[in-house]
Amino acid sequence: MNKDTLVEVAGLKTYFFTDEGVVKSVDGVSFAIKKGKTLCVVGESGCGKSITARSILRLIDPPGKIVEGSIKMRKTDGTELDITALSPKSPEIRNVRGAEISMIFQEPMSSLSPVHTIGEQVQETIRLHLKLSKEDAKERTVAVLKEVGIPxxxxxxxxxxxxLSGGMRQRVMIAMALSCKSRLLIADEPTTALDVTTQANILDLIRDVQKEYDMAVMFITHDLGVVAEIADDAMVMYLGKVVERGPVDAVFHDPKHPYLVSLLKSIPKLSADRIERLDSIRGMVPHPFNRPKGCPFHPRCDRVMPGRCDTETPPRVILGPEREVTCFLYEEGK
Ligand SMILES: Nc1ncnc2c1ncn2[C@@H]1O[C@H](COP(=O)(O)OP(=O)(O)OP(=O)(O)O)[C@@H](O)[C@H]1O
Ligand SMILES: [Mg+2]
Structure with missing residues (x-):
């Protein structure tokens, strides 16, 4: 593992074995999260962003299962930990959760206890991770709740x-995750339920904590504007696969995969006197059981090559350091 790498995911496959069939939610995903840097993960609903994140913390419940691949993490003491080798209930993975990696979940209700006050819950996390006295922890809790904009x-x-309202609960979750001062924060669409001003405040807050504690961030979002603002690296997923990945400037200014090109075209641009027409991507994301053969994007692709994209698995083409695209258009010699 490279010395700047905090988490390295290689060939990860997480499947759900349901009565109706197998859902290949994450189907051979590889990427790295660098120390102190922000990786943004984008892609349409259902493409496997949350399941990738939950796999890193081993929070996949049956009928889901990691069936292949590895997730490695460099611990504070510099040693490598193979997360995939741990049992999901082991003390080792519990130590990773919160202390090394904290997560803001997409559904805040599922991770807050209904029978404890929010103060108790945030304070509990703070006491666990910062080893403060009860009085100091309470003071810190109130301060953190203020910081995330809870009046x-x-x-x-x-x-x-x-x-509390949904937005307030989301802020409590953010307060809890940030107060862990972990080395990696996984934020799964943390600001979707919030208004634009609060969203900007939360992004600032995450950035402040990131700078102060040299924290890495894996940020999952639909919002390409947010990606442009906060990412160092970006990864684009489609139907359980990474279609393109690289430093954010390269990915935004020189997109390669036709899916990413279309995604970027679908952002409204404000030009001098008019709003440009939105180009939405034709077709719909297929049902997870009806995954197209070959490249999963081919039925919606403008540059599809019949006989190729609909039959064979597209290659992972390395375009430069940490820059790759999975598409026949960029094969060697083309
Ligand atoms: N418990 C489950 N049982 C069966 N299938 C599941 C389960 N959880 C997730 N999936 C499937 O896995 C796929 C990926 O889901 P995931 O939640 O990772 O998507 P996502 O990219 O986070 O989407 P969104 O943007 O809507 O949050 C989807 O097809 C989903 O239906
Ligand atoms: Mg999700």
Whole structure:
């Protein structure tokens, strides 16, 4: 593993074995998260972003299972830990969760306890990770709740999750994850439920914590504007596969995969006197059981090569350092 790498995922496959069939949610995904840097993961709904993130923390419940691949992490002491070799209930993986890697989940309700106040829950995390006295932890909790934009934080401290709006619960989750001061924060669409101003504040807050603690961030989002703003590296997924990956400037200014080219075209641009027409990508993401043969994107692709893209698996083409595309158009010699 490269010395700047914090987490390295290679050939990861996470499948769900349902009564109706096998869903290949993550189907051979490889990428790295660098120390102190931000990797953004984008792609349409259902392409496997959350399942990739949950696999890293070994939070895949049956009928889901990691069937292949490896996830390695460099621990604080410099040694490498093979996360895929651990049992999901082992003390080793519990030590990783929170202390080394914290996560803001897409559904905040599922990770907050309904029977404890939000103050108790945030304070519990702070005490666990920062080893503060009860009084200091309470003070710190109120401060963190204020930082994530919860008004009247002292009063809110005694509220239960059901007494808060969805946006407020999301902020509590963010407060908990940030107070862990872990080395990697996985943020799964953390600002989707929030208004634009709060979203900007939360992004600033994540960036501040990132700088102060040299924290790496894996940020999952649909919003390409956010990617442009915060990413060092970007990874584009489609139906369980990585279609393109690289430093964010290269990915945005010189996109290669036809899916990414179309995604970028679908962002509205404000020009001097008019809003340009939106080019949406034709067709729909297919049902997970009806994964197309060959390249999964070929039925929607403008540059499809019949006889090739619909039958064979496209190659992973290395375009430069940490820059790759999975597409027949860029094969050697083309
Ligand atoms: N428990 C489950 N059982 C069966 N299939 C599942 C399960 N959880 C996820 N999947 C399937 O795995 C695929 C990837 O899901 P995932 O949640 O990772 O998508 P996503 O990219 O995070 O989408 P979104 O942007 O909507 O959050 C989807 O087809 C989904 O239906
Ligand atoms: Mg998701």
């Amino acid at each position: 009247k934080a002292e009063e809110r401290y005694d509220s239960y999750p059901f007494q």
